[in-house]
Amino acid sequence: MELDQLEMNQTLEESQPEGKTIPYLTALIGWSLPAIEACDKLKRPFVVVGPPDFKDYAEKHNITFVGWEFDRLNEGSDKLYKQLKVLGAEVAVPLYEECVEWAGALNARFRQEPRLFNRSLLLRDKGMMKRKAQIAGIKVGVFEEARDKDDVKRFLKRVNEALLKVDGDKYDPIHCKPLDKAGSVGHRAIDNPADIEALTETDFPLLMESHLDGQEFSCEVFVHKGQIQFLNITEYVKLGYSNFVPPSPSLESKRPVIRQAIEQLIEAFEIENGVIHPEYFIMPDGTLHFGEVAARVPGGHIFDLIERAYGFSAYEAQILCSDPNTTEEELRKFFPSEDEANGYAGCLMVHPHVNFIEELTIPDELEEHAFFEKHDMFTPPQGKVAERVGFGNHYGTIFFFGDDSAEMRRLLEYYEKYDFYL
Amino acid sequence: MPSDVTEGKIARFSQSLTKLNEAPAYAKSRYQTDVYQEANRLLETDEGLEILFKYADKFDEAGVFQDGPWEDASKLQPPLVAGSLQAKGLPYVIEMMSNLRMLAIAEGKGKNSNVSQEMAMDFLNEVMALNLDLLFPQATEASRIEKKENAAEAQRLFQFISRYLSSSALSETLIHEIKRLTAQRPIMVKRTVSIIKMAKEMLKTHEDDSQREVLQQFVASIEGPSNLSHLYSQPNEYRKQLMNLSAEELQRESEILGRSMRQTGLCSPHHSVLARFLSRKSPEFLPALLQLSGKGKANFEEHAELVHQLIKVALFPSTCQSVYGLALLLERGVLSASPVIPGLRRLIELDIRPEVRNALFKSANEGEGLTANSILLAGVISVLGQPLGVGQGLNPTCQAARGISLWAQHAPGYLLEIIPRAARDGEIDMVFEGVSIYSKDLQGGLAPELHPELDPVSIVLVPHLDRIYSEMMTRVALRGEDGHRWVNPAFYGNWVQKGFSTVIEPITGNIADYPGFVRLFYATHHPEYNDEYELIYPNPVGIFITNVHGKMLGFHAVSIQRVAKCPKGNYRVYFYNPNNDGSQNWGQGIVSTVMGNGENFGESSLPFEEFTSRLYAFHYNPYEQGDSYAVERESVAKVKTLAKDSWGLEYKWISG
Incomplete structure (x- = not known):
């Protein structure tokens, strides 16, 4: 819809009666085919708010579409809201990191709860996020925001002073990441003051954090009206490369502690509806360190793994939970029990170990392994390997499924080192 | 990868296809990858192909090709198939599947609203014809060195398809x-x-x-068109056999070889051997070998001594095509133009520069003991005999090819002037608006690296002509008008008319007054509106080249040879296209033909309106304008629609 058309329709919208608008659209914030498909399967009418580039595709396939540039700071969210309201949207579901505050702003308007927007900002500023967690008594590392290189130098020095390092000792690393990027985008570990020089103007402001030990894992928590509907735990084999669902028995045994931590997080962050994707480090004694939390579709194909392991669509789950009007009954019918996984579903994201790809080799023993499900790799027509941004642009994914978490871990570790691309 | 077809693989492919089929249209891309992966596992054996083919009629409906370049089967082009098959990875898999889809349609199994059974059959036949080297692999040095990607798989596919196609088709x-x-x-x-x-x-x-x-x-x-030549394929053996022939047998042999040559324009090494033999022993049968008409025979008799000399110096087994050139040269009566005979004689003893000599040697077969002069002379014979057979090869040098063709037709003396200049002196000079331009002083040109698959005359001349043409265009670049207006008459000579019209406004790049442009072309070229002035010299014109979908690809230079009624009574433009292959599909149903519509050998042709719709610049004689107002409004409108919907999409149209 064009903007001028919108102004005309505004009076029309205002004259509508209070309460539920017909047809009660779900607004998917971000372009994601699996989310669109999920919404379709749930038979919920929807509108997609996505980058304008997708307009033609949406038109071709009769998908109601509103083009929007999320990364452009603007005062136009009101226009977007009105545009969606006219269409009959009531619920906004964020699909990508940069969509989270847009969905927050929209839901705040839809439900007339301005604080929904502030809560969403909490998830978009890693400094604010940590501070909030710390205030709530959640265990986090030492952290600070940095505005320039001097801040980083000082922080690295003070953290290691606190660790009682003397001259000549190897420094413990600190972690630097942009305040508002998804997961591992822009993440770097620094243990040498010389590395700090590599940072550039555009890297700031950033969040610095002391290194946390322990096994890393993530949770995908489907929350409705502040209650956990389903808690998935994803075991990380190597961050950004491989993970599987559900976790191995040793981590699974910590589920009660983890659930407690999640409840604490939900309360602290006042999370009501939708999906959250926090990351933790767990120490052998069961102590949990909070890493960070996002409120969007997680990376690493985790939603696909959940579907494979538990048999429900995580995208559908997210949409259902995002809507406060979903009934208790619907939810009970939808989610299986957390201990009813059909098996372990894991995936390996393949990154070439070379700078120029000549050939793709898939070993027979991989294809013939009972756990092997599928992969999506083809020899790329153009051989040059793109530079990595976060863990986003891997060259392919291999999916496994089986009944033994130890074998799953072995496979993921073994093939992570395998040279698929020569 | 273990390539045997297993039940598991079949089941997995079938499942992935079912999933894709069930997916909503907008989400096909989520499921296509799995289908391609599973198909890839089956593509490696005949058995696997057979299995895939069983499903091929469902590919379109399931959405295997949706939203990709292979989506619309009616837009696929046979010449592109081999390239995709040799690409790595995904394009290869999809191309394989697409061909199986086409086969399913051709077999009447699959239905496609855009492609009929016949169209699919034609498509596959053309693919096969274009890829015979894959269908019948040859153990040549070239195929050894240029080992192609996926050659074995592509070959398996083609052999699989060819089993279904009728060999007669x-x-x-x-x-x-x-x-x-x-x-x-x-x-x-x-x-x-x-x-x-x-x-x-x-x-x-x-x-x-x-x-x-x-x-x-x-x-x-x-x-070898005769029994004898068929039996004795080696030139030396054939030569020995010729000595034993009686006069009648020799005449018969000459007739057979001559007829075959005139029918196809192709010669075998035997043609050269026989020509040399006859020239020495029985010159009375040479007209039979060359299948000369009365005019050709008269020309031959008048210049018999020179012809014998040409045969001796230029016709060898590896230059056998020039036997055909010689025949046509005599038919055209080129030798009657006074500068031609001394011009040809000069070439026999010309002191050719080493770098030119090397280039000429590279163009001929090695080990036959030819001199560079022989190769060059053979080339000159061909060009003078077949002026419309000159091609630009793989080089962007259409202007140079057009020049050589024009001079060979109307200024053979001039052509024979510049060839020695280039071959002996390493330069050509032309005067442009009072200033001499020397090719030696110039660099670059359109084709600094000339692709060597060219006739000998082009090898010698094109590097110089190309640079001079570029230089002339550079000198007029800032005049605010299309430079061809001045460059064409200066470059090609006074045969080019001084009137000039172009469709693009040079400064703005807009299209202005298109109907006026069309009417002027009709009034100066169409026999019904131009007071029946005949076109005397080829007119070098500029055209927009468009692809089969009518999308503009660039500019091209052709020459209008004549405008005449075709056998069906419609006016057509007959033109020389320096591209080696003149039958081309320019989209919107505009397909230039090379035979069947009254074309002379070497001419391409299009209906007058269709040709006009691709024109962007032409020369005309300002004193020979007819009645532009008389041109039917509908004709102009039709031309304009064709233009606007094709190359016109790339331009701004400001009026008319």
Whole structure:
């Protein structure tokens, strides 16, 4: 819809009666085919708010579409809201990191709860996020925001002073990441003051954090009206490369502690509806360190793994939970029990170990392994390997499924080192 | 990868296809990858292909090709198939599947609203004809060095498809392809010869008698058209046999070889051997070998001594195509132009520069003991005999080819002036608006690295002509008008008319007054509106080249040879296209033909309106303008629609 058309329709919208608008659209914030498909399967009418580039595709396939540039700071969210309201949207579901505050702003308007927007900002500023967690008594590392290189130098020095390092000792690393990027985008570990020089103007402001030990894992928590509907735990084999669902028995045994931590997080962050994707480090004694939390579709194909392991669509789950009007009954019918996984579903994201790809080799023993499900790799027509941004642009994914978490871990570790691309 | 077809693989492919089929239209891309992966596991064996083919009629409906370049089967182009098959990865898999889809349609299994059974069949036949080297792999040095990606898989696919195609349809396509190429009577026959050699492979398994005969004729035309030449394929053996022939037998032999040559425009090494033999022993049969008409015979008799000299110096087994050139040269009466005879004689003893000599040697077969002068002279004979057979090869040098063709037609003396200048002195000079331009002083040009697959005359001249043309265009670049207005008459000579009209406004790049442009072209070229002035010299014109979908690709230079009624009574433009292959599909149903519409050998033709719709610049004689107002409004409108919907999309139209 064009903007001028919108102004005309505004009076029309205002004259509508209070309460539920017909047809009660779900607004998917971000372009994601699996989310669109999920919404379709749930038979919920929807509108997609996505980058304008997708307009033609949406038109071709009769998908109601509103083009929007999320990364452009603007005062136009009101226009977007009105545009969606006219269409009959009531619920906004964020699909990508940069969509989270847009969905927050929209839901705040839809439900007339301005604080929904502030809560969403909490998830978009890693400094604010940590501070909030710390205030709530959640265990986090030492952290600070940095505005320039001097801040980083000082922080690295003070953290290691606190660790009682003397001259000549190897420094413990600190972690630097942009305040508002998804997961591992822009993440770097620094243990040498010389590395700090590599940072550039555009890297700031950033969040610095002391290194946390322990096994890393993530949770995908489907929350409705502040209650956990389903808690998935994803075991990380190597961050950004491989993970599987559900976790191995040793981590699974910590589920009660983890659930407690999640409840604490939900309360602290006042999370009501939708999906959250926090990351933790767990120490052998069961102590949990909070890493960070996002409120969007997680990376690493985790939603696909959940579907494979538990048999429900995580995208559908997210949409259902995002809507406060979903009934208790619907939810009970939808989610299986957390201990009813059909098996372990894991995936390996393949990154070439070379700078120029000549050939793709898939070993027979991989294809013939009972756990092997599928992969999506083809020899790329153009051989040059793109530079990595976060863990986003891997060259392919291999999916496994089986009944033994130890074998799953072995496979993921073994093939992570395998040279698929020569 | 273990390539055997297992139940598991079949089941997995089937499941992935079902999932794709069930997916909503907008989400197909989520499921396509799995289908491609599973298909890839089956593509490696005949058995696997068979399995995939069983599903091929469902590919379109399931959305296997949706939202990708292969989506619309009616827009696929046979020449692109081989490239995709040789690409790595995904394009290869999809191309394989797409061809199986096409086969399913051709077999009447699959339904496609855009592609009929016949269209699919034609498509596959053309794919096969274009990829005979994969269908019948040859153990040549070239195929060894240029080991192609996926060659084995592509070969398996083609052999699989060819089992379903009727071999007569395939050879029909081949015969058509050969006829199409020979109709253009090119000087360079490498592609024609290689296709004929492929066709020979087909003869081994082929049954249809009438086609067999045609194919056999083509094979004979390059390998020996008579029994004797067929029996003794080696030139030296054949020569020995000739000595034993009686006069009648010799005459018969000459007739057979001559007729084959005039029919196809192709020669075998035997033609040269026989020509040399006759020239020495029985010159009275040379007219039979050359199949000369009365005029040709008179020309031959008048200049017999020179002809013998030309045969002796220029006609060898590896320059055999020039036997045909010699025949046509005599038919055209070129030798009667006074500067030609001394011009040809000069070439025999010309002191050719080392770098030119090397370039000439590279263009000929090694180990035959030819001199560079022989190669060059043979080339000159061909160009003078077949002016419309000059091609630009793989070089962007259409202007130079057009020049050589024009001079060979109307200024052979001039051509014979600049050839020695280039071959002996390493330069050519032309005067442009009072200033001499020397090619030696120039760098660059459109084709600094010339692709060597060219006739000898082009090898010698094009590097110089190309640079001079570029230099002239540079000198007029800032005049605010299309530079061809001044450059064409200066470059090609006074045969080019001084009036000039272009459709693009040079400064703004807009299209202004298109109807006026069209009317002027009609009034100066169309016999019904131009007071019936005949076109005397070829008119160098500029055209927009568009692809089969009508999308603009760039500019091209052709020459209008004549405008005349075709056998069906419609006006057509007959033109010389320096591209080696003149039958081209320019979209919107505009397909230039090289035979069947009254074309002379080497001409391409289009209906007048269609040709006009691709025109962007032409020369005309300002004193020979007819009645532009008389041109039918509908004709102008039709031309304009064709123009606007094709190349016109790339331009801003400001009026008219």
